Amino acid sequence: MKFTKNTLRTVRPAHIAILATIIALSSLSMAAARKKYPMSSRDKWQQPDRVVGDLGLKEGSKVADVGCGSGYFTFRLSKIVGEKGKVFATEISEKGLKSIDTKAKKANITNIQTIKSDPKKTKLAPCSVDAAIIVNVLHHVKKDDRVELVKDIAAALKPGGSFFILDWRMKAGVKHDLNHRVPRKTLIEYAESAGLKLDAEFLYLENQVFLRFNKPVKK
Ligand SMILES: C[S@@+](CC[C@H](N)C(=O)[O-])C[C@H]1O[C@@H](n2cnc3c(N)ncnc32)[C@H](O)[C@@H]1O
Numbered sequence: 001m002k003f004t005k006n007t008l009r010t011v012r013p014a015h016i017a018i019l020a021t022i023i024a025l026s027s028l029s030m031a032a033a034r035k036k037y038p039m040s041s042r043d044k045w046q047q048p049d050r051v052v053g054d055l056g057l058k059e060g061s062k063v064a065d066v067g068c069g070s071g072y073f074t075f076r077l078s079k080i081v082g083e084k085g086k087v088f089a090t091e092i093s094e095k096g097l098k099s100i101d102t103k104a105k106k107a108n109i110t111n112i113q114t115i116k117s118d119p120k121k122t123k124l125a126p127c128s129v130d131a132a133i134i135v136n137v138l139h140h141v142k143k144d145d146r147v148e149l150v151k152d153i154a155a156a157l158k159p160g161g162s163f164f165i166l167d168w169r170m171k172a173g174v175k176h177d178l179n180h181r182v183p184r185k186t187l188i189e190y191a192e193s194a195g196l197k198l199d200a201e202f203l204y205l206e207n208q209v210f211l212r213f214n215k216p217v218k219k
Contacts, residue, residue, distance in 0.1 A: 042072070045174075045205070045206055045207050046072075046205070046207075046208075047204070047205065048072065048073065048076055049076065050204070051073075051166070051202075051205070051210070052073065052076045052077060052080055053080075054202055054210075055077075055080075055131055055133065055162070055164060056131065056162060057077070057080045057081055057085075057130070057131060058081075058085075059080075059081060059082040059084060059085060060081065060082065060084040060085045061080075061081045061085045061130045061131065062081070062085060062086045062087075062088070062128060062129045062130050062131075063077050063081060063085070063086070063087055063088070063129055063130060063131045063132065063133065064087075064088040064089075064090060064122065064124055064129045064131070064132040064133070064153070064156060065077055065087060065088070065089045065090070065132075065133055065135075066090050066117075066122055066132055066133065066134040066137060066149075066153055067090065067091060067092075067134055067135070067136075067137030067140070068089035068090060068091050068096060068097075068100065068114075069091065069096045070095075070096045070099045070100065071089060071096070071099065071100040071103065071112075072135075073133060073135060074087055074089045074100055074112060075103070075104075075109070075112075077133075078104075078109055078111050078112050081111060082111070083110065083111055084111075085111055086111050086112075086113060087111060087112045087113070088113050088115055088122075088124055088128075088129065089112055089113070089114045089115065090114075090115040090116075090117040090122045090123065090124065091114070091115075091116065091117060092116070092117055092118065092119055094116060097114040097115075097116060100112060100114050101114055119141060119142065119145050119149070120145045120148040120149050120152065121149075121152050122149070122152050122153055122156060124152075124153070124156035125156065126155050126156060127155075127156070127157070127158050127159070128156055128158070129156050129157055129158065129161060130157075130158055130161050130162070131157070131161055131162045131163070131164065132153050132156065132157060132161070132162075132163050132164070133163075133164045133166070134153070134163075134164070134165055134166070134167075135166040135167075135208075136166065136167055136168065136177075136208070137167075138150075138165065138167050138182055138187065138190070139167055139168065139177055139180050139181055139182045140177075140180075146190050147190050147193050147194065150163075150190045150191055150193070150194045150196075151193070151194040151195075153194070154191075154194035154195055154196055154215060157215040158215070159215055159216070159217040159218060160214070160215065160216075160217045161214075161215045162212055162213065162214055162215075163191060163196055163212070163213040163214075163215065164210070164211065164212050164213075165187050165190075165191065165209070165210075165211045165213070166205070166208045166209065166210050166211075167181075167182055167187060167208060167209055168181045168182075168207060168208060168209075169181075169184075169206075169207060169208060169209055170183060170184075172206075172207035172208065173206065173207060174207055184209045184211070187209060187211060188211065191211070191213045195215070195216070196213035196214065196215055196216075197213060197214050197216060198211060198212070198213055199212055199213065199214045200212040
């Protein structure tokens with residue numbers, strides 16, 4: 001194609017039309033994505049997809065979401081582990097579990113098993129999960145029950161499995177739970193007294209400590 005002054009005149013409107021179509025299409029698809037997966041204000045600081053991506057889960061993995069609430073992480077975990085995997089969603093409150101069951105049934109999700117747990121017992125089978133996650137739960141548990149709960153989670157991990165604690169930083173910029181936050185050092189002590197070893201820490205969450213522990217393989 002030979003470019004002349006006139007080419008610019010004829011090509012420019014065509015470029016503008018193409019650009020306008022691209023912009024219109026991409027904003028339509030962004031709107032559709034937002035509708036499918038609404039961006040809540042928690043998502044902004046929680047970065048749930050990045051967190052779930054850092055759990056080292058594969059298709060077929062078995063994972064426990066301890067103190068799952070109404071399933072903020074449960075459904076994301078379910079997607080990652082797929083049909084061959086399993087998410088055990090444990091809670092002391094029936095309300096959250098019921099809402100997870102209802103939502104899972106509606107969406108035809110079959111890899112989530114809800115478990116009504118006790119404050120110190122998850123009711124997970126020994127050595128049954130590759131990983132366990134506990135998000136913003138430990139500070140709600142009575143101080144005297146915390147180590148026992150973490151020991152119970154450790155027992156449910158397969159040897160070599162990972163345990164992830166996410167809990168408020170002492171200086172987290174959110175109003176929740178100001179009076180009963182647990183220092184990072186204490187969270188580590190809980191896990192260590194359950195025989196777990198701190199093996200990684202993720203620093204990108206502004207509001208939460210994010211720690212990974214490993215259950216050693218006995219030789
Ligand atoms: C702030 S919510 C967090 C829910 C969920 N993990 C999330 O990140 O959205 C705390 C939850 O911990 C649950 N919880 C408190 N003590 C617990 C325990 N000992 N075992 C299991 N869940 C517990 C509460 O019922 C509540 O649903």
